[in-house]
Amino acid sequence: MDEEAKIPQATAKRLPLYYRFINNLYLQGKMRVSSKELSDAVKVDSATIRRDFSYFGALGKKGYGYNVEHLVSFFRKTLDQDETTEVALIGVGNLGTAFLNYNFMKNNNTKIVVAFDADKERVGQEVGGVPIEHIDDLEERMGNVSVAILTVPSQAAQGITDRLIGQGVSGILNFTPARITVPSDVRVHHIDLSVELQSLAYFLKHYPL
Amino acid sequence: MDEEAKIPQATAKRLPLYYRFINNLYLQGKMRVSSKELSDAVKVDSATIRRDFSYFGALGKKGYGYNVEHLVSFFRKTLDQDETTEVALIGVGNLGTAFLNYNFMKNNNTKIVVAFDADKERVGQEVGGVPIEHIDDLEERMGNVSVAILTVPSQAAQGITDRLIGQGVSGILNFTPARITVPSDVRVHHIDLSVELQSLAYFLKHYPL
DNA sequence: CAAAAATCGTGAGTAAATTCACAAAGTTAG
DNA sequence: CTAACTTTGTGAATTTACTCACGATTTTTG
Numbered sequence: 001m002d003e004e005a006k007i008p009q010a011t012a013k014r015l016p017l018y019y020r021f022i023n024n025l026y027l028q029g030k031m032r033v034s035s036k037e038l039s040d041a042v043k044v045d046s047a048t049i050r051r052d053f054s055y056f057g058a059l060g061k062k063g064y065g066y067n068v069e070h071l072v073s074f075f076r077k078t079l080d081q082d083e084t085t086e087v088a089l090i091g092v093g094n095l096g097t098a099f100l101n102y103n104f105m106k107n108n109n110t111k112i113v114v115a116f117d118a119d120k121e122r123v124g125q126e127v128g129g130v131p132i133e134h135i136d137d138l139e140e141r142m143g144n145v146s147v148a149i150l151t152v153p154s155q156a157a158q159g160i161t162d163r164l165i166g167q168g169v170s171g172i173l174n175f176t177p178a179r180i181t182v183p184s185d186v187r188v189h190h191i192d193l194s195v196e197l198q199s200l201a202y203f204l205k206h207y208p209l
Numbered sequence: 210m211d212e213e214a215k216i217p218q219a220t221a222k223r224l225p226l227y228y229r230f231i232n233n234l235y236l237q238g239k240m241r242v243s244s245k246e247l248s249d250a251v252k253v254d255s256a257t258i259r260r261d262f263s264y265f266g267a268l269g270k271k272g273y274g275y276n277v278e279h280l281v282s283f284f285r286k287t288l289d290q291d292e293t294t295e296v297a298l299i300g301v302g303n304l305g306t307a308f309l310n311y312n313f314m315k316n317n318n319t320k321i322v323v324a325f326d327a328d329k330e331r332v333g334q335e336v337g338g339v340p341i342e343h344i345d346d347l348e349e350r351m352g353n354v355s356v357a358i359l360t361v362p363s364q365a366a367q368g369i370t371d372r373l374i375g376q377g378v379s380g381i382l383n384f385t386p387a388r389i390t391v392p393s394d395v396r397v398h399h400i401d402l403s404v405e406l407q408s409l410a411y412f413l414k415h416y417p418l
Numbered sequence: 419c420a421a422a423a424a425t426c427g428t429g430a431g432t433a434a435a436t437t438c439a440c441a442a443a444g445t446t447a448g
Numbered sequence: 449c450t451a452a453c454t455t456t457g458t459g460a461a462t463t464t465a466c467t468c469a470c471g472a473t474t475t476t477t478g
Contacts (some may be wrong), residue, residue, distance in 0.1 A: 016407035062426040063474030083409040094307035198225035201294040271456040272444035
Protein backbone atom coordinates (compact mmCIF):
# COMPACT_ATOMS: atom_id res chain seq x y z
CA MET A 1 0.00 0.00 0.00
CA ASP A 2 0.99 3.56 -0.57
CA GLU A 3 2.04 5.86 2.18
CA GLU A 4 -0.55 8.24 0.82
CA ALA A 5 -3.24 5.65 1.29
CA LYS A 6 -4.25 7.56 4.41
CA ILE A 7 -5.64 10.43 2.39
CA PRO A 8 -9.42 10.53 2.66
CA GLN A 9 -11.23 9.66 -0.52
CA ALA A 10 -13.12 12.94 -0.44
CA THR A 11 -9.79 14.74 -0.47
CA ALA A 12 -8.42 12.61 -3.28
CA LYS A 13 -11.40 13.49 -5.43
CA ARG A 14 -10.71 17.17 -5.03
CA LEU A 15 -7.04 16.99 -5.96
CA PRO A 16 -7.47 17.18 -9.73
CA LEU A 17 -9.68 20.21 -9.23
CA TYR A 18 -7.10 21.92 -7.08
CA TYR A 19 -4.40 21.08 -9.54
CA ARG A 20 -6.21 22.57 -12.46
CA PHE A 21 -6.96 25.79 -10.70
CA ILE A 22 -3.50 26.21 -9.26
CA ASN A 23 -1.96 25.50 -12.61
CA ASN A 24 -4.05 28.28 -14.11
CA LEU A 25 -2.81 30.68 -11.47
CA TYR A 26 0.72 29.61 -12.27
CA LEU A 27 0.25 30.21 -15.97
CA GLN A 28 -1.16 33.64 -15.15
CA GLY A 29 2.05 34.40 -13.28
CA LYS A 30 0.45 34.65 -9.85
CA MET A 31 3.03 34.13 -7.08
CA ARG A 32 0.97 33.40 -4.02
CA VAL A 33 -2.52 32.33 -3.08
CA SER A 34 -4.41 31.93 0.18
CA SER A 35 -6.84 29.20 1.13
CA LYS A 36 -9.51 31.88 1.15
CA GLU A 37 -8.89 32.85 -2.45
CA LEU A 38 -8.83 29.24 -3.53
CA SER A 39 -12.04 28.71 -1.64
CA ASP A 40 -13.84 31.45 -3.55
CA ALA A 41 -12.64 30.04 -6.83
CA VAL A 42 -13.31 26.34 -6.39
CA LYS A 43 -16.25 26.65 -4.01
CA VAL A 44 -14.79 24.49 -1.29
CA ASP A 45 -14.63 25.75 2.29
CA SER A 46 -11.26 27.25 3.10
CA ALA A 47 -10.79 25.09 6.19
CA THR A 48 -11.42 22.03 4.05
CA ILE A 49 -8.77 23.18 1.61
CA ARG A 50 -6.22 23.71 4.36
CA ARG A 51 -7.07 20.33 5.82
CA ASP A 52 -6.77 18.68 2.41
CA PHE A 53 -3.37 20.22 1.80
CA SER A 54 -2.20 19.35 5.29
CA TYR A 55 -2.37 15.62 4.51
CA PHE A 56 0.66 16.23 2.33
CA GLY A 57 2.59 18.12 5.00
CA ALA A 58 3.06 21.80 5.57
CA LEU A 59 2.75 23.25 2.10
CA GLY A 60 1.97 26.80 3.15
CA LYS A 61 3.37 29.55 5.26
CA LYS A 62 1.49 31.27 8.06
CA GLY A 63 0.57 34.85 7.35
CA TYR A 64 1.51 34.39 3.70
CA GLY A 65 -0.48 31.61 2.13
CA TYR A 66 0.81 29.16 -0.45
CA ASN A 67 3.53 29.71 -2.99
CA VAL A 68 1.93 28.95 -6.34
CA GLU A 69 5.01 27.56 -8.01
CA HIS A 70 5.71 25.29 -5.12
CA LEU A 71 2.13 24.06 -5.01
CA VAL A 72 2.01 23.45 -8.72
CA SER A 73 5.14 21.38 -8.78
CA PHE A 74 4.04 19.50 -5.71
CA PHE A 75 0.69 18.60 -7.21
CA ARG A 76 2.24 17.69 -10.52
CA LYS A 77 4.34 15.14 -8.74
CA THR A 78 1.57 13.88 -6.49
CA LEU A 79 -0.95 13.48 -9.26
CA ASP A 80 1.62 11.79 -11.48
CA GLN A 81 0.97 14.57 -13.88
CA ASP A 82 4.08 13.64 -15.82
CA GLU A 83 3.23 10.00 -16.18
CA THR A 84 0.26 9.86 -18.51
CA THR A 85 -2.40 7.21 -18.09
CA GLU A 86 -3.53 5.82 -21.42
CA VAL A 87 -7.24 5.38 -21.87
CA ALA A 88 -9.50 3.57 -24.33
CA LEU A 89 -12.93 4.89 -25.20
CA ILE A 90 -15.71 2.50 -26.15
CA GLY A 91 -18.66 3.91 -28.04
CA VAL A 92 -18.18 6.92 -30.29
CA GLY A 93 -21.64 8.44 -30.03
CA ASN A 94 -22.22 12.05 -29.06
CA LEU A 95 -20.95 11.58 -25.58
CA GLY A 96 -17.93 9.62 -26.75
CA THR A 97 -17.18 12.24 -29.36
CA ALA A 98 -17.35 14.95 -26.71
CA PHE A 99 -14.64 13.13 -24.80
CA LEU A 100 -12.46 12.68 -27.83
CA ASN A 101 -12.65 16.36 -28.70
CA TYR A 102 -11.95 17.26 -25.12
CA ASN A 103 -8.92 15.01 -25.08
CA PHE A 104 -6.28 17.50 -26.09
CA MET A 105 -7.53 20.50 -24.19
CA LYS A 106 -5.60 19.63 -21.13
CA ASN A 107 -3.81 19.93 -18.14
CA ASN A 108 -4.21 16.22 -18.13
CA ASN A 109 -2.54 13.13 -16.90
CA THR A 110 -4.85 11.02 -18.99
CA LYS A 111 -4.97 10.54 -22.71
CA ILE A 112 -7.40 8.63 -24.86
CA VAL A 113 -5.26 6.68 -27.30
CA VAL A 114 -7.82 4.50 -29.01
CA ALA A 115 -11.58 4.44 -29.55
CA PHE A 116 -13.94 1.64 -30.58
CA ASP A 117 -17.35 1.69 -32.16
CA ALA A 118 -19.81 -0.84 -33.55
CA ASP A 119 -20.39 1.17 -36.71
CA LYS A 120 -18.12 -0.10 -39.46
CA GLU A 121 -18.52 3.16 -41.37
CA ARG A 122 -16.57 4.96 -38.72
CA VAL A 123 -13.63 2.61 -38.53
CA GLY A 124 -10.50 4.24 -39.85
CA GLN A 125 -11.73 7.76 -39.15
CA GLU A 126 -10.11 9.88 -36.52
CA VAL A 127 -11.88 12.06 -33.98
CA GLY A 128 -9.80 14.53 -32.04
CA GLY A 129 -6.72 12.77 -33.33
CA VAL A 130 -7.77 9.38 -31.99
CA PRO A 131 -8.22 6.49 -34.42
CA ILE A 132 -11.50 4.60 -34.36
CA GLU A 133 -11.35 0.82 -34.44
CA HIS A 134 -14.14 -1.69 -34.75
CA ILE A 135 -15.50 -3.13 -31.55
CA ASP A 136 -14.88 -6.65 -32.87
CA ASP A 137 -11.17 -5.88 -32.88
CA LEU A 138 -11.13 -4.80 -29.27
CA GLU A 139 -8.90 -7.60 -28.14
CA GLU A 140 -6.28 -7.04 -30.85
CA ARG A 141 -6.22 -3.27 -30.88
CA MET A 142 -6.51 -2.26 -27.28
CA GLY A 143 -2.89 -2.74 -26.34
CA ASN A 144 -2.26 -2.70 -22.63
CA VAL A 145 -4.43 0.25 -21.80
CA SER A 146 -5.67 -0.05 -18.23
CA VAL A 147 -8.50 2.48 -18.10
CA ALA A 148 -11.62 2.56 -20.25
CA ILE A 149 -14.45 5.04 -20.73
CA LEU A 150 -17.73 3.31 -21.44
CA THR A 151 -20.11 5.36 -23.56
CA VAL A 152 -22.11 2.61 -25.21
CA PRO A 153 -25.83 1.77 -25.10
CA SER A 154 -26.65 0.22 -21.76
CA GLN A 155 -27.56 -3.20 -23.16
CA ALA A 156 -23.99 -3.54 -24.39
CA ALA A 157 -22.40 -2.43 -21.13
CA GLN A 158 -21.92 -5.71 -19.30
CA GLY A 159 -20.74 -7.66 -22.33
CA ILE A 160 -18.12 -5.09 -23.20
CA THR A 161 -17.11 -4.77 -19.58
CA ASP A 162 -16.37 -8.48 -19.48
CA ARG A 163 -14.20 -8.19 -22.56
CA LEU A 164 -12.37 -5.19 -21.15
CA ILE A 165 -11.63 -7.06 -17.98
CA GLY A 166 -10.40 -9.99 -20.02
CA GLN A 167 -7.89 -7.56 -21.50
CA GLY A 168 -6.68 -6.53 -18.07
CA VAL A 169 -8.46 -3.22 -17.67
CA SER A 170 -8.45 -2.16 -14.02
CA GLY A 171 -10.53 1.03 -14.10
CA ILE A 172 -13.76 1.86 -15.88
CA LEU A 173 -15.56 5.18 -16.11
CA ASN A 174 -19.10 4.03 -16.78
CA PHE A 175 -21.52 6.47 -18.38
CA THR A 176 -24.21 3.94 -19.14
CA PRO A 177 -27.22 3.70 -16.86
CA ALA A 178 -26.38 0.01 -16.32
CA ARG A 179 -24.65 -0.96 -13.11
CA ILE A 180 -21.90 -3.26 -14.22
CA THR A 181 -20.52 -6.24 -12.35
CA VAL A 182 -16.76 -6.53 -12.09
CA PRO A 183 -14.19 -8.49 -10.08
CA SER A 184 -13.33 -6.91 -6.76
CA ASP A 185 -9.97 -5.63 -7.95
CA VAL A 186 -11.46 -3.52 -10.71
CA ARG A 187 -12.53 0.01 -9.88
CA VAL A 188 -15.64 1.50 -11.46
CA HIS A 189 -16.68 5.13 -11.29
CA HIS A 190 -20.21 5.53 -12.38
CA ILE A 191 -21.72 8.73 -13.79
CA ASP A 192 -25.36 8.50 -14.59
CA LEU A 193 -26.43 11.59 -16.48
CA SER A 194 -30.14 11.06 -16.18
CA VAL A 195 -29.87 10.34 -12.48
CA GLU A 196 -27.92 13.56 -12.04
CA LEU A 197 -30.64 15.55 -13.74
CA GLN A 198 -33.45 13.83 -11.87
CA SER A 199 -31.74 14.19 -8.59
CA LEU A 200 -31.23 17.91 -9.18
CA ALA A 201 -34.95 18.21 -9.91
CA TYR A 202 -35.77 16.29 -6.75
CA PHE A 203 -33.53 18.48 -4.64
CA LEU A 204 -35.10 21.62 -6.03
CA LYS A 205 -38.56 20.45 -5.10
CA HIS A 206 -37.80 19.02 -1.71
CA TYR A 207 -34.81 20.85 -0.34
CA PRO A 208 -35.42 24.54 -0.84
CA LEU A 209 -32.28 26.49 -0.08
CA MET B 210 -40.53 22.97 4.33
CA ASP B 211 -41.48 19.52 3.22
CA GLU B 212 -42.25 16.74 5.57
CA GLU B 213 -39.81 14.69 3.56
CA ALA B 214 -37.06 17.20 4.19
CA LYS B 215 -35.70 14.81 6.79
CA ILE B 216 -34.47 12.41 4.16
CA PRO B 217 -30.67 12.39 4.02
CA GLN B 218 -29.22 13.86 0.89
CA ALA B 219 -27.30 10.68 0.16
CA THR B 220 -30.58 8.81 0.15
CA ALA B 221 -32.27 11.39 -2.06
CA LYS B 222 -29.53 10.98 -4.65
CA ARG B 223 -30.16 7.26 -4.85
CA LEU B 224 -33.90 7.51 -5.32
CA PRO B 225 -33.87 8.01 -9.10
CA LEU B 226 -31.60 5.02 -9.40
CA TYR B 227 -33.91 2.86 -7.32
CA TYR B 228 -36.87 4.05 -9.27
CA ARG B 229 -35.38 3.17 -12.60
CA PHE B 230 -34.42 -0.30 -11.53
CA ILE B 231 -37.69 -1.09 -9.82
CA ASN B 232 -39.59 0.15 -12.79
CA ASN B 233 -37.67 -2.26 -14.99
CA LEU B 234 -38.59 -5.11 -12.68
CA TYR B 235 -42.18 -4.02 -12.88
CA LEU B 236 -42.13 -3.96 -16.67
CA GLN B 237 -40.63 -7.43 -16.61
CA GLY B 238 -43.58 -8.61 -14.57
CA LYS B 239 -41.61 -9.42 -11.42
CA MET B 240 -43.82 -9.48 -8.35
CA ARG B 241 -41.43 -9.24 -5.45
CA VAL B 242 -37.89 -8.25 -4.75
CA SER B 243 -35.64 -8.36 -1.70
CA SER B 244 -33.15 -5.77 -0.57
CA LYS B 245 -30.45 -8.33 -1.30
CA GLU B 246 -31.49 -8.68 -4.94
CA LEU B 247 -31.70 -4.93 -5.34
CA SER B 248 -28.31 -4.63 -3.77
CA ASP B 249 -26.72 -6.94 -6.32
CA ALA B 250 -28.31 -5.02 -9.14
CA VAL B 251 -27.66 -1.44 -8.13
CA LYS B 252 -24.45 -2.06 -6.18
CA VAL B 253 -25.60 -0.46 -2.98
CA ASP B 254 -25.31 -2.31 0.31
CA SER B 255 -28.56 -4.05 1.22
CA ALA B 256 -28.68 -2.49 4.69
CA THR B 257 -28.35 0.91 3.07
CA ILE B 258 -31.25 0.13 0.78
CA ARG B 259 -33.44 -0.96 3.67
CA ARG B 260 -32.46 2.14 5.61
CA ASP B 261 -33.20 4.35 2.60
CA PHE B 262 -36.62 2.82 2.11
CA SER B 263 -37.38 3.04 5.80
CA TYR B 264 -37.36 6.83 5.68
CA PHE B 265 -40.60 6.51 3.79
CA GLY B 266 -42.16 4.13 6.28
CA ALA B 267 -42.52 0.38 6.23
CA LEU B 268 -42.63 -0.42 2.55
CA GLY B 269 -41.68 -4.05 2.84
CA LYS B 270 -42.81 -7.19 4.55
CA LYS B 271 -40.63 -9.30 6.78
CA GLY B 272 -39.73 -12.67 5.34
CA TYR B 273 -41.07 -11.60 1.95
CA GLY B 274 -39.34 -8.51 0.69
CA TYR B 275 -40.93 -5.69 -1.24
CA ASN B 276 -43.90 -5.84 -3.52
CA VAL B 277 -42.72 -4.46 -6.84
CA GLU B 278 -45.99 -2.89 -7.88
CA HIS B 279 -46.37 -1.17 -4.56
CA LEU B 280 -42.81 0.12 -4.65
CA VAL B 281 -43.12 1.39 -8.18
CA SER B 282 -46.23 3.36 -7.52
CA PHE B 283 -44.81 4.68 -4.30
CA PHE B 284 -41.66 5.93 -5.99
CA ARG B 285 -43.55 7.37 -8.88
CA LYS B 286 -45.46 9.51 -6.45
CA THR B 287 -42.45 10.40 -4.38
CA LEU B 288 -40.26 11.39 -7.27
CA ASP B 289 -43.05 13.48 -8.76
CA GLN B 290 -42.77 11.20 -11.71
CA ASP B 291 -45.99 12.57 -13.09
CA GLU B 292 -45.14 16.20 -12.69
CA THR B 293 -42.44 16.81 -15.28
CA THR B 294 -39.73 19.38 -14.69
CA GLU B 295 -38.99 21.41 -17.79
CA VAL B 296 -35.35 21.98 -18.58
CA ALA B 297 -33.40 24.25 -20.91
CA LEU B 298 -30.10 23.16 -22.43
CA ILE B 299 -27.44 25.72 -23.24
CA GLY B 300 -24.74 24.75 -25.70
CA VAL B 301 -25.53 22.20 -28.40
CA GLY B 302 -22.05 20.71 -28.83
CA ASN B 303 -21.40 17.01 -28.65
CA LEU B 304 -22.25 16.78 -25.01
CA GLY B 305 -25.37 18.90 -25.41
CA THR B 306 -26.45 16.79 -28.37
CA ALA B 307 -25.99 13.66 -26.31
CA PHE B 308 -28.46 15.03 -23.78
CA LEU B 309 -30.97 16.01 -26.40
CA ASN B 310 -30.90 12.58 -27.95
CA TYR B 311 -31.19 10.99 -24.56
CA ASN B 312 -34.16 13.14 -23.74
CA PHE B 313 -36.90 10.85 -24.89
CA MET B 314 -35.44 7.57 -23.79
CA LYS B 315 -36.99 7.79 -20.41
CA ASN B 316 -38.37 6.91 -17.31
CA ASN B 317 -37.97 10.54 -16.64
CA ASN B 318 -39.42 13.31 -14.60
CA THR B 319 -37.43 15.83 -16.56
CA LYS B 320 -37.75 17.03 -20.12
CA ILE B 321 -35.58 19.36 -22.14
CA VAL B 322 -37.98 21.70 -23.88
CA VAL B 323 -35.62 24.21 -25.47
CA ALA B 324 -31.96 24.42 -26.42
CA PHE B 325 -29.71 27.40 -27.17
CA ASP B 326 -26.52 27.68 -29.15
CA ALA B 327 -24.22 30.48 -30.30
CA ASP B 328 -24.04 29.10 -33.83
CA LYS B 329 -26.64 30.84 -36.00
CA GLU B 330 -26.49 27.99 -38.53
CA ARG B 331 -28.12 25.70 -36.04
CA VAL B 332 -31.00 27.95 -35.07
CA GLY B 333 -34.29 26.54 -36.29
CA GLN B 334 -32.99 22.97 -36.41
CA GLU B 335 -34.31 20.37 -34.04
CA VAL B 336 -32.26 17.79 -32.20
CA GLY B 337 -34.10 14.97 -30.53
CA GLY B 338 -37.31 16.89 -31.07
CA VAL B 339 -36.07 19.98 -29.27
CA PRO B 340 -35.89 23.29 -31.15
CA ILE B 341 -32.62 25.18 -31.12
CA GLU B 342 -32.73 28.89 -30.47
CA HIS B 343 -29.97 31.45 -30.65
CA ILE B 344 -28.25 32.28 -27.43
CA ASP B 345 -28.98 35.98 -27.97
CA ASP B 346 -32.66 35.17 -27.67
CA LEU B 347 -32.29 33.42 -24.35
CA GLU B 348 -34.35 35.93 -22.46
CA GLU B 349 -37.28 35.84 -24.89
CA ARG B 350 -37.36 32.15 -25.62
CA MET B 351 -36.66 30.50 -22.32
CA GLY B 352 -40.13 30.75 -20.89
CA ASN B 353 -40.31 30.00 -17.21
CA VAL B 354 -38.10 26.96 -17.22
CA SER B 355 -36.43 26.61 -13.82
CA VAL B 356 -33.63 24.15 -14.52
CA ALA B 357 -30.79 24.51 -17.00
CA ILE B 358 -28.06 22.20 -18.27
CA LEU B 359 -24.88 24.08 -19.02
CA THR B 360 -22.79 22.49 -21.76
CA VAL B 361 -20.98 25.53 -23.10
CA PRO B 362 -17.26 26.39 -23.29
CA SER B 363 -16.02 27.29 -19.83
CA GLN B 364 -15.25 30.91 -20.66
CA ALA B 365 -18.95 31.43 -21.37
CA ALA B 366 -20.15 29.71 -18.21
CA GLN B 367 -20.37 32.58 -15.75
CA GLY B 368 -21.89 35.06 -18.19
CA ILE B 369 -24.62 32.65 -19.21
CA THR B 370 -25.19 31.65 -15.62
CA ASP B 371 -25.88 35.26 -14.73
CA ARG B 372 -28.39 35.54 -17.52
CA LEU B 373 -30.08 32.29 -16.49
CA ILE B 374 -30.41 33.53 -12.96
CA GLY B 375 -31.83 36.77 -14.25
CA GLN B 376 -34.55 34.64 -15.84
CA GLY B 377 -35.35 32.96 -12.55
CA VAL B 378 -33.55 29.65 -13.00
CA SER B 379 -33.15 27.92 -9.65
CA GLY B 380 -31.13 24.83 -10.58
CA ILE B 381 -28.13 24.40 -12.86
CA LEU B 382 -26.40 21.21 -13.93
CA ASN B 383 -22.95 22.50 -14.78
CA PHE B 384 -20.78 20.44 -17.10
CA THR B 385 -18.17 23.09 -17.69
CA PRO B 386 -14.91 22.95 -15.78
CA ALA B 387 -15.63 26.46 -14.46
CA ARG B 388 -16.96 26.79 -10.94
CA ILE B 389 -19.81 29.22 -11.26
CA THR B 390 -20.92 31.77 -8.69
CA VAL B 391 -24.62 31.95 -7.93
CA PRO B 392 -26.90 33.46 -5.28
CA SER B 393 -27.36 31.27 -2.25
CA ASP B 394 -30.86 30.19 -3.25
CA VAL B 395 -29.74 28.66 -6.52
CA ARG B 396 -28.63 25.05 -6.52
CA VAL B 397 -25.74 23.94 -8.70
CA HIS B 398 -24.72 20.35 -9.36
CA HIS B 399 -21.34 20.22 -10.92
CA ILE B 400 -20.05 17.37 -13.07
CA ASP B 401 -16.52 17.79 -14.25
CA LEU B 402 -15.72 15.11 -16.78
CA SER B 403 -11.99 15.61 -16.83
CA VAL B 404 -11.84 15.61 -13.04
CA GLU B 405 -13.76 12.35 -13.02
CA LEU B 406 -11.28 10.75 -15.35
CA GLN B 407 -8.26 12.09 -13.53
CA SER B 408 -9.59 11.10 -10.19
CA LEU B 409 -10.22 7.56 -11.42
CA ALA B 410 -6.60 7.42 -12.60
CA TYR B 411 -5.43 8.71 -9.23
CA PHE B 412 -7.45 6.13 -7.33
CA LEU B 413 -6.10 3.33 -9.47
CA LYS B 414 -2.54 4.31 -8.71
CA HIS B 415 -2.91 5.11 -5.05
CA TYR B 416 -5.74 3.03 -3.73
CA PRO B 417 -5.18 -0.49 -5.00
CA LEU B 418 -8.24 -2.61 -4.30
C1' DC C 419 11.38 48.33 15.12
C1' DA C 420 6.74 47.61 17.08
C1' DA C 421 2.02 46.98 16.41
C1' DA C 422 -1.51 45.36 13.46
C1' DA C 423 -3.05 42.26 10.08
C1' DA C 424 -3.02 37.98 7.64
C1' DT C 425 -3.01 33.20 7.30
C1' DC C 426 -1.69 28.53 8.19
C1' DG C 427 -2.19 24.01 10.56
C1' DT C 428 -4.83 21.43 13.60
C1' DG C 429 -7.36 19.80 18.02
C1' DA C 430 -11.80 19.17 19.00
C1' DG C 431 -16.55 19.18 18.09
C1' DT C 432 -20.29 18.14 14.92
C1' DA C 433 -22.71 16.17 11.29
C1' DA C 434 -23.72 12.79 7.89
C1' DA C 435 -23.51 8.31 6.09
C1' DT C 436 -22.67 3.55 6.38
C1' DT C 437 -22.62 -0.91 8.28
C1' DC C 438 -23.33 -4.45 11.78
C1' DA C 439 -26.19 -7.51 13.88
C1' DC C 440 -30.41 -9.11 15.65
C1' DA C 441 -35.35 -9.30 17.32
C1' DA C 442 -39.65 -9.52 15.16
C1' DA C 443 -42.61 -11.14 11.88
C1' DG C 444 -43.69 -13.28 7.95
C1' DT C 445 -43.21 -17.36 4.49
C1' DT C 446 -42.42 -21.95 2.98
C1' DA C 447 -42.09 -26.90 3.11
C1' DG C 448 -43.26 -31.17 4.87
C1' DC D 449 -49.44 -27.33 12.28
C1' DT D 450 -44.71 -27.00 13.20
C1' DA D 451 -40.09 -26.19 12.28
C1' DA D 452 -36.89 -24.12 9.40
C1' DC D 453 -36.00 -20.38 6.72
C1' DT D 454 -36.22 -15.64 4.96
C1' DT D 455 -36.17 -10.89 5.24
C1' DT D 456 -37.41 -6.51 7.15
C1' DG D 457 -36.65 -2.45 10.11
C1' DT D 458 -33.74 -0.35 13.29
C1' DG D 459 -30.73 0.58 17.62
C1' DA D 460 -26.11 1.06 18.15
C1' DA D 461 -21.43 1.31 16.66
C1' DT D 462 -18.39 2.88 13.35
C1' DT D 463 -16.53 5.45 9.71
C1' DT D 464 -16.05 9.39 7.02
C1' DA D 465 -16.28 14.13 6.17
C1' DC D 466 -16.80 18.89 7.44
C1' DT D 467 -16.41 23.06 10.11
C1' DC D 468 -15.20 25.94 13.98
C1' DA D 469 -12.07 28.43 16.34
C1' DC D 470 -7.64 29.59 17.86
C1' DG D 471 -2.50 29.43 18.85
C1' DA D 472 1.59 30.10 16.25
C1' DT D 473 4.03 32.35 12.92
C1' DT D 474 4.89 35.44 9.24
C1' DT D 475 4.04 39.58 6.66
C1' DT D 476 2.82 44.25 6.31
C1' DT D 477 2.37 48.94 7.76
C1' DG D 478 3.69 53.10 9.81
